[in-house]
């Protein structure tokens with residue numbers, strides 16, 4: 001019997017190399033997210049944060065040239081996007097596409113799966129103020145804040161075990177950050193019995209969202225690698241003072 | 256010779272000049288290849304129609320139970336075999352065959368309504384209808400009457416290789432409102448043939464006509480509708496057209512003239528081109544009155560070897576008019592061709608505002624991935640998006656028909672994989 005009960009790793013990324021086009025964006029990422037943990041991913045623009053998330057999601061165009069991604073013990077290599085989603089991976093996109101002819105309501109319903117969703121819909125419409133959007137084509141002409149709320153609603157319906165949030169607070173005003181933050185908490189804390197403990201990975205530049213969501217560990221994605229690991233708020237503070245360049249050498253780095 | 260006799264002779268003479276005149280658009284047909292339609296027996300009630308006919312009619316929205324309808328008209332080949340106005344609409348609405356209306360109201364018909372919106376010498380198809388014994392429905396809604404339940408009509412072809420010639424007239428008097436559903440279809444055993452249909456609609460002052468046509472043909476069938484509409488002051492004309500099944504060739508280009516000030520026209524078209532179908536659809540709106548408005552929206556999907564033309568013509572003829580065209584297509588097969596042809600003209604109307612959006616493009620991959628990321632399998636995602644693309648918000652569809660269109664779209668989208 002192990003002396004310390006190690007939390008079960010939900011997501012394990014090992015030595016991941018990813019090429020986009022002919023540019024190697026990720027060059028050896030190692031990341032373990034255990035059940036119940038929320039991680040934060042920081043890093044400069046163009047550093048590869050979205051690339052990492054999209055690779056985990058399984059979007060085409062992100063070529064894994066080396067390394068592996070394992071989720072709940074399953075190697076994701078070769079699994080389609082929808083198979084990964086049904087396995088328990090959800091994503092709030094940085095810039096989700098508009099889909100002509102598909103209403104937000106429909107997308108929430110398909111994300112929720114089989115069965116009746118009256119109650120869930122009513123709940124989400126109230127909680128995320130979706131009344132103005134629910135019967136419109138999804139993301140078509142949605143404002144920045146509306147788009148994020150729409151993403152949250154779809155994810156709550158989907159109820160994934162690991163949720164990847166790509167800049168959930170960008171383009172969102174202060175009132176809406178609170179709403180989005182509440183939704184994120186709901187996603188990160190399991191409400192359903194028997195659903196296990198949820199986990200998350202949040203990409204943020206400002207850290208504003210951390211006012212609403214508790215995060216355990218922060219990482220800095222720099223030069224294709226996770227260069228720093230530490231308390232997310234401390235990292236943001238350090239980056240604010242010294243910039244990303246100094247990050248690799250910074251004092252609080254635990255890596 | 257009386258005025259009526261003169262007019263009859265004139266229609267005949269005009270038609271005769273056009274018997275060999277090909278249509279502006281679409282493949283030319285040899286009309287001699289089709290037989291004349293035979294007479295069919297009238298029925299006392301729609302219940303007595305055989306089950307297969309009833310089911311075929313239901314697919315194009317004609318409900319033989321007549322539930323939720325204000326009136327019905329059923330034509331088989333060239334014979335009007337059934338017509339009825341529900342009692343509660345008795346003095347508000349007239350439904351009869353066009354031949355009957357010509358007998359009952361000769362002056363009115365020949366002076367104002369018969370061959371006034373469509374010219375007998377337009378092409379060989381109008382000539383064909385003008386020169387041969389034809390029926391069709393006559394629907395008139397009395398002034399101020401709002402018929403809140405749809406009027407349904409079915410034009411049914413039961414014999415192989417005939418030419419079904421139809422001439423229909425709809426009149427909405429001042430302030431009247433009606434919703435007419437016309438379904439055109441053929442018996443499952445019919446393979447080839449021609450449907451040549453003249454439709455003349457007159458929308459009076461402040462009246463509103465919603466006209467929905469659903470077509471359901473087969474691989475070897477040819478279709479040539481000819482439609483002309485005039486809309487008076489403050490009148491509204493809404494034209495919905497749905498075709499989701501294969502056809503050998505179909506060419507239609509309804510023309511709406513907004514003659515009255517503040518009159519409006521809306522065209523919604525949904526076309527699914529399959530197999531070897533040749534489909535050429537479009538519409539023209541002539542904006543003549545002050546403050547006239549129009550919108551034409553077309554969604555076309557094609558696969559297999561289908562060829563689809565989607566045309567839209569807007570002609571501004573008044574300084575104060577505004578119209579928009581929106582046609583979008585998706586081509587699903589490398590052997591299929593689509594044309595989107597927007598066509599705008601301002602004729603001596605510097606103030607006319609006419610615009611269009613035309614696009615032919617595949618479903619964006621990122622939209623498919625987006626749905627997949629919520630757990631939807633790829634095939635289902637494509638079918639959902641295709642269905643959504645074709646699923647225009649069509650006004651005036653009764654719930655039962657809405658469900659049928661949904662079902663047809665569902666099936667269609669599934670087949671598209």
Ligand SMILES: Nc1ncnc2c1ncn2[C@@H]1O[C@H](COP(=O)(O)OP(=O)(O)OP(=O)(O)O)[C@@H](O)[C@H]1O
Nearest residue numbers: 020021025043044045046047048049050051052061
């Ligand atoms: N489809 C693509 N084709 C070519 N290059 C791409 C593509 N997608 C991403 N890249 C490149 O990969 C690099 C990483 O981009 P990524 O979007 O992952 O960065 P990011 O860390 O999310 O940045 P931001 O903070 O600005 O969102 C960038 O240089 C970007 O231009």
Ligand SMILES: [Mg+2]
Nearest residue numbers: 049050094166
């Ligand atoms: Mg990004």
